[in-house]
Amino acid sequence: MSSGIGVRPRTAAAPTRPVKKRVVQRTTGQRVKSTIGYVILCLIALAFISPLIYMVATSLKPAAETFTTPPTLWGSAIVWQNYVDAFTYLPFARFLVNGLFVAIAGTAINMAVAVLSGYAFSRLRWRGRNTVFVLFLATLMIPQDVLVIPMYVMMQGFGWVDTFQALIIPWAFTALGAFLLRQFFLTVPQELDDAARVDGAGTVRTFFLVMLPLARPTLAVLAVFSFITYWNSFLWPLIVVNDVNAHGTIPLGLQQFFGQQGSQWNLVMAASVISMVPTVILLILLQRHLVKGIVTSGLGGR
């Protein structure tokens, strides 16, 4: 089973794959056919992305022109003011800062604990290691929806309802990171540990000076998954945040904004664009790492 899911896709994600040059010359007919196919593919892609294009276009329209028949893509004027208004009707800057703070803090904790446990599960020997690891994997099966209610009761007990720590801490320990990091550390040759040991480094020095630098690419993948998950998270903030203006993150703010400005579609779209920018930038910058992480683990941000 491991061969099917883990290994095969991973080889596919290798950055460069020599594409064999076609020896046989293609006929004109084939070339026309493939060009038509390519045009159709481009049209499908365009249709697919059109809701997002429409979103950007609407976010720049004057309020009176958001619903017109026949539909138009661009309004009579480009209204950048919509973005300013989106930031003033509701404390959208606040939601952005909150969202960034929660996502970065949660991601940092998640990376720290996962790199340590991933190392412990792969390179250290200790009593109960395999049992604990199987338990880690088992927790990946549990849907978040089953956890939110007891989690809320727990937050009541801690006095954490409507706080930032309630948004950050409970989801900072998901097992995905330990799994990703363990898979990575298993690929590091044992000779590196041995060499460090011969040089007199103990477990801690070996970890920090040899292993941690090597794990940076895998940590980057984990960081992106974790950040996106926190940034997009909706159900839990909806439950645990009471004062949206103080502790709201982007999706929560957007939902409230939508409730209040439901008729002001140009502003709602401006707010939506703002909410999408950070993750789209991450996707474009780190596409190769992300693809690799997804085909290795099959999950992340799902």
Next chain:
Amino acid sequence: MTTTSVAPPTPAAPAAATAISERKQDRDGDGQGRRSWWGFAFAGPHTIGLALFTVVPIVASLVISFNNWPLLGAHTFVGFGNYAQLLADPIFRTVILNTFLFTILYVPLNLIVSLGLAAWLTPKIRHRHIFRVLFFIPTVTPIVANVVVWRMLYQPGGAIDASVQTVFGFHAPNFLADANWAMIAVVLMSVWQGFGYNMLIFSAALDSVPENLVEASELDGAGAWTTFWRIKFPLISPSVFFATMMTLITSFQVFVQPFILTKGGPGSSTLTLVQFIYNQGFQYQQLGLASAGAWVLFIIILGITAVQFIGQKKWVHYE
């Protein structure tokens, strides 16, 4: 985060298997390193955190489901009372049916679209990484934002309605207020936003199908269609199995799309299980009933997973 925390049981199995084989190695004693306390120190923070925030809540969830547990105030033990109440509730039955209906429509559509596009985006396609990234965008953008955009498209007078009026001269159905259309609207939006994951997984799997097999099949005169189903599909079937299972699991947890598009309406025609859990817990403040609903969801997911694992032998080929 509605659909995040589930993870595939599939990687779990091989990892568990390797864990066991490693243990055997250890017993053989090849002398690499000795047991130490460092393991506890390194694994400690993560293990304690996971125990506190996942193991404790899952147990607590079961306990709460056996209690009458209001959001505020004292709770009392009621045994299976909450489960009995759920099963007798016609709304709950509707919710279960809706959730299954969503799954039956969503999962095949998602798989067809993602498999079709993955098969189309062969390495011969120019700029295919651009297409890949493009189709992947809605899976990383906040789902709330995606849904809000679609809410505007579906609106009477919105882009779809306005286009239909311009071209055909009559109004498009009021997708979100019409009980016949609401679920379809929710499903289409969900496919648009979700198929990118499976497409990437399939695309990567197809890339690793050995080229000589494909060429041999073409030399034998097989067309692209036959080659795909006879050669490529069996080889990528483990990935298809994995993706099908993940998609099934996440589709049972659908929440944000109906919550923002229709609020479960019109009537309760798009009310899904997770929204029911949310409503019970945080609108009606009945945490016991909500937990019982959550456990029904969990049991459905475990059941589906088990059935899939048994059924896979018929069509999944492992090397």
